Amino acid sequence: MPELVLKADGLTKSYRTEAGSLTVLDQVSFEVQAGEALSIIGPSGSGKTTLLGLCAGLDVPTSGTLSLMGFKLNNMSEDDRAYIRNRFVGFVFQNFQLLQTLTALENVMVPLELRGERQALPLAKKWLDRVGLAERMNHYPSQLSGGEQQRVALARAFMTAPRILFADEPTGNLDGENAENITERLFQINREEKTTLVLVTHNLELAQKTDRILRMKGGRIIEESRTTRA
Amino acid sequence: MIEYQIKIKRERKNIFQDGWVWRMAWRDGRHNFSRLFLFVASLITGIAALVSIGSLNYSLQDELNRNAKELLGADLVVNSNKKIDTAFYQLLDSNASALAQDAEMASMVMFMNSRQSRLVKLTAWQGDFPFYGQLVTAPADAYQRMQSGEYAMLDETLATQYEISSDDSLKIGNRMFKVAGVVRKIPGGGQLTSTLAPAVYISLRSLDSTGLVQFGSRVAYSVYVKNESEKETNALVAKLNPIIGKYGYSYETVAARREGLGEGFQSVYRFFSLLAFVALLLGCVGVASSVHIYAREKREEVAVLRCMGSTGWQAFTIYFIQILFLGCVGSVLGAAIGMALQQLIPVVFGDYLPVQVTFAVSWRALLEGVVLGVVVSVLFTLLPLVNVRFVPPLAVLRSDSVLTKRFSKTRAVAMGLIVLFPIVAAAYQTQSAVAGLLFGIAIALALGGLVAIASLLLWLVRQFFPVHARFVFRHALSNLFRPNNQTTVLLVTIGLGAFIIATLNITQSSLLNQVEFTGTENQSNTILFDIQTPQRDGVVALMNEQGLPVNQVVPIVTCRLLEIKGKSIEAIQKDTAKIPDWALTREYRVTYRDSLHLSEKLIKGQLQRVERSVNDSIFVTISEGMHETLNVQVGDSLVFDIQGVPLKAHISGIRQVDWPKDPPNFIFVFPTGVLENAPQIWVAATRIEEDVQAATFQQRLVMGFPNVSLIDLRLILATVQELFDKVAMVVRFLAFFSIVTGLVVLAGAVLNSRFARMKENALLRTLGARTRQIALITLIEYCYLGFFAALTGILFAVGAGWLLCRFFFEVAFAVAVGELAYIAVGVLTMTVLIGWLNSRKVIRTPPLQVLRKEG
Ligand SMILES: Nc1ncnc2c1ncn2[C@@H]1O[C@H](COP(=O)(O)OP(=O)(O)OP(=O)(O)O)[C@@H](O)[C@H]1O
Numbered sequence A: 001m002p003e004l005v006l007k008a009d010g011l012t013k014s015y016r017t018e019a020g021s022l023t024v025l026d027q028v029s030f031e032v033q034a035g036e037a038l039s040i041i042g043p044s045g046s047g048k049t050t051l052l053g054l055c056a057g058l059d060v061p062t063s064g065t066l067s068l069m070g071f072k073l074n075n076m077s078e079d080d081r082a083y084i085r086n087r088f089v090g091f092v093f094q095n096f097q098l099l100q101t102l103t104a105l106e107n108v109m110v111p112l113e114l115r116g117e118r119q120a121l122p123l124a125k126k127w128l129d130r131v132g133l134a135e136r137m138n139h140y141p142s143q144l145s146g147g148e149q150q151r152v153a154l155a156r157a158f159m160t161a162p163r164i165l166f167a168d169e170p171t172g173n174l175d176g177e178n179a180e181n182i183t184e185r186l187f188q189i190n191r192e193e194k195t196t197l198v199l200v201t202h203n204l205e206l207a208q209k210t211d212r213i214l215r216m217k218g219g220r221i222i223e224e225s226r227t228t229r230a
Numbered sequence B: 001m002i003e004y005q006i007k008i009k010r011e012r013k014n015i016f017q018d019g020w021v022w023r024m025a026w027r028d029g030r031h032n033f034s035r036l037f038l039f040v041a042s043l044i045t046g047i048a049a050l051v052s053i054g055s056l057n058y059s060l061q062d063e064l065n066r067n068a069k070e071l072l073g074a075d076l077v078v079n080s081n082k083k084i085d086t087a088f089y090q091l092l093d094s095n096a097s098a099l100a101q102d103a104e105m106a107s108m109v110m111f112m113n114s115r116q117s118r119l120v121k122l123t124a125w126q127g128d129f130p131f132y133g134q135l136v137t138a139p140a141d142a143y144q145r146m147q148s149g150e151y152a153m154l155d156e157t158l159a160t161q162y163e164i165s166s167d168d169s170l171k172i173g174n175r176m177f178k179v180a181g182v183v184r185k186i187p188g189g190g191q192l193t194s195t196l197a198p199a200v201y202i203s204l205r206s207l208d209s210t211g212l213v214q215f216g217s218r219v220a221y222s223v224y225v226k227n228e229s230e231k232e233t234n235a236l237v238a239k240l241n242p243i244i245g246k247y248g249y250s251y252e253t254v255a256a257r258r259e260g261l262g263e264g265f266q267s268v269y270r271f272f273s274l275l276a277f278v279a280l281l282l283g284c285v286g287v288a289s290s291v292h293i294y295a296r297e298k299r300e301e302v303a304v305l306r307c308m309g310s311t312g313w314q315a316f317t318i319y320f321i322q323i324l325f326l327g328c329v330g331s332v333l334g335a336a337i338g339m340a341l342q343q344l345i346p347v348v349f350g351d352y353l354p355v356q357v358t359f360a361v362s363w364r365a366l367l368e369g370v371v372l373g374v375v376v377s378v379l380f381t382l383l384p385l386v387n388v389r390f391v392p393p394l395a396v397l398r399s400d401s402v403l404t405k406r407f408s409k410t411r412a413v414a415m416g417l418i419v420l421f422p423i424v425a426a427a428y429q430t431q432s433a434v435a436g437l438l439f440g441i442a443i444a445l446a447l448g449g450l451v452a453i454a455s456l457l458l459w460l461v462r463q464f465f466p467v468h469a470r471f472v473f474r475h476a477l478s479n480l481f482r483p484n485n486q487t488t489v490l491l492v493t494i495g496l497g498a499f500i501i502a503t504l505n506i507t508q509s510s511l512l513n514q515v516e517f518t519g520t521e522n523q524s525n526t527i528l529f530d531i532q533t534p535q536r537d538g539v540v541a542l543m544n545e546q547g548l549p550v551n552q553v554v555p556i557v558t559c560r561l562l563e564i565k566g567k568s569i570e571a572i573q574k575d576t577a578k579i580p581d582w583a584l585t586r587e588y589r590v591t592y593r594d595s596l597h598l599s600e601k602l603i604k605g606q607l608q609r610v611e612r613s614v615n616d617s618i619f620v621t622i623s624e625g626m627h628e629t630l631n632v633q634v635g636d637s638l639v640f641d642i643q644g645v646p647l648k649a650h651i652s653g654i655r656q657v658d659w660p661k662d663p664p665n666f667i668f669v670f671p672t673g674v675l676e677n678a679p680q681i682w683v684a685a686t687r688i689e690e691d692v693q694a695a696t697f698q699q700r701l702v703m704g705f706p707n708v709s710l711i712d713l714r715l716i717l718a719t720v721q722e723l724f725d726k727v728a729m730v731v732r733f734l735a736f737f738s739i740v741t742g743l744v745v746l747a748g749a750v751l752n753s754r755f756a757r758m759k760e761n762a763l764l765r766t767l768g769a770r771t772r773q774i775a776l777i778t779l780i781e782y783c784y785l786g787f788f789a790a791l792t793g794i795l796f797a798v799g800a801g802w803l804l805c806r807f808f809f810e811v812a813f814a815v816a817v818g819e820l821a822y823i824a825v826g827v828l829t830m831t832v833l834i835g836w837l838n839s840r841k842v843i844r845t846p847p848l849q850v851l852r853k854e855g
């Protein structure tokens, strides 16, 4: 029986606004198996990013439960959730989110160093090499192109050998060629490392490359389908 | 599915075990330190102000201790206002290894080269004074020549002022003296007295031949004692204590002189150090506001770090380490700069310091500065930086995510410490808990008042700004309300500087207004005293002849109190401590007349009079205030000792006296018909407008009546003004510190809002704004800012100045509107200049560059 990595049960998120309570996610339930690649698509404002944030433990739901690697995230403290993220989770964001004051190499080292590991340096070099940036490792983000920055982010995400990788429109800020390059690498590494992948995208073509697609609208999952790849 | 319910056991590391935060602090900081320039600059200005004042104080106290004996010039000095009794002198002589004497009195002296004359402190010397310290004369043998009796020496300031050279001569009293030389330096507590009353020195032997010592002349006699050891001095003091009161003499030891000078300086120091402290507090505002900006900028980075699993504390620690490091650097730099600045203070104040301060590094002041700097940087960093802990990781997805927690224990503790800080630090500075508390309250009131006025101004301008004003004016105004623009902080910091300067200006003009007696029509500005009764008509005739108004010719009789309300002075001294000793034992100079002087108003009872019918029938009036000091009322009885004759009198009324108005004025006024035959001298008052007229009159006076002295109040006023100006200079200097701090905050705020401004300008340009318009908007914005800051400070200063004048100095409130306008213009100009200099780049940047950077 395949291992369950992520389980969302009746996730609801509402925000209090001046105009009253706004329900952004409404009773969302789904599961993700180990090694699976899942994509979430839907129109703008449908709650994709919100859902991703909850799944990764960046935020807490208003109601419903969420377990990640078997850990119930609901009643954990923020710092405990940070620990879970560091152990099991990797991130790739639309706007790269590299630390501007650190070099590419130092950026990649951060997650492992946070654990207190001393072996971060060789591993970081290896990963930068793997994304094809061995030559640029002492450059600062401001000296790299968007595509190169996203490759650094990719290397950083895989540094801790995460069990699950969350990616929010990883190619949203890149042009066609660069986007292609990143997607290719993402899926390739994902396959090789057997990482579970949760991908949020607008791009249907990209979504087709995953095993399963969740289509969202108005804070609900309105359709769940297997792709031909699966 | 198996669900783990295990509690996570995270390893908790403290800051020293967690090498990662140190590495991150370095990596993040190495190219980034310029971002904290504002922080360091604020710290440096504050610490420099404090250290410069503190270090001067310590050096001075040190010097006072080291040169204590030189301050007195002897081991012991006996003072008297009568000639020293021969038996007493012999007692001193047999208990000392050497003695010297002097007699001091006020006298006119005429400089024969120019025939000008002025009042000086005439000092007649005998013996080898000083025993300690140095008497520096030019030429070196001037003192020996003077002792021969034919020569006089004079203070260098006097010689310079009247262009006296060594072959000139002086007329003192009835005698001519040749000039032996000038006195450059003399032990005994500084050049201050010499500035207020420059001295001429002759030998004691020749004093009698001047004919100056007459009845009523006030002469101060001193005997200087040198001992071989402190033990001998103590033994002498023990012998003197039981008998000295009988003679009516007093004595002063080295320790007493040092304490007196030290205390005098200490209170001045306290005042200045509190001002310096205000500059430091402004530095704290700079520190807090720069860290606030820094923490805001770092929010995104923190979110990323938290995403990857760092704890809130770890993120906080990274930036805290950076700031702590810069705090140490800034404190050391500030302390060093303060040390350098300290060297400037004696240059300005040299004349007024009791000892010459040589350059010395005061390690204590340095250490205090550094410690205080580090404490300040930690304390004022804590509050704004603690927010970093509560940056949600969600911020990586949505940059507008709000902080997860509004209250934290750390924040509450930091807040408490910040409130305590000024109180504790001021208490330490002044060595007094009460002073600290008062200072804390004053600071709170001042800052609260400034914030209130600034907010009110901003609110008013928002409400009432003309809607139809030109676009640039409206847009510049709306820029003031840009989020994160720190407009209120700027108004308060720059306004505080303006406030200090304006308050100083207001008190100064109010105080000087009070002593500005020369300004008012017909008030006396020249006082003639020590006129003997036979000389009176002659002096009046001279005044008439010179066409000078005779405003007053009043007799003066000196007397003491023997009894109050039937109780002897000795008895009163013993029972309650209610009446101060000085009031009981002092010599009163009284006059007699039957009318009120123009400076007087009867507020209670009746005028002084003699009632012929009753037995003891003399009624005198007393000045307001003094009746409270002596605790007497209308109808109470007093017994005066008039030159050895007891005289009983009753109080008939209380006069309100406007003391500076048309002097001399008196505490007690007797009726006519009582004191006419008592020994007395006369004082005359007149008004002289022209310097030439003054010179001729003084010349004629000195020739005809050599023993009569003349005080030119204009001269004293000028000296007071000069002293005030120097004090004001230091206050301005320190106020300037606070304005500089405000401008540093401004520069930082401009730099930090640079990107927001660039974006906005790019937008304006795409909408068709020209560079000129954008520049204009920026200029107008800083004009508003400077104007409101100056207005905030000055409005508050007018309020505070009024309170100070009304309740503290008790003088009429006077505002020099023109000078305040200068202050406002100065503040405005500096603000615009700093704002403009820092904005040029923003204005010049082409819009495309900005838009590209945004992506
Ligand atoms: N803090 C918040 N307060 C109020 N409303 C919020 C908040 N965060 C998100 N929302 C709302 O929740 C809804 C879903 O937002 P979300 O960012 O998840 O959409 P999305 O599907 O990721 O859209 P996009 O494709 O544009 O990225 C939006 O309507 C948004 O306005």
Ligand SMILES: [Mg+2]
Pocket (backbone or CB within 6 Å): A048, A049, A050
């Ligand atoms: Mg989204």
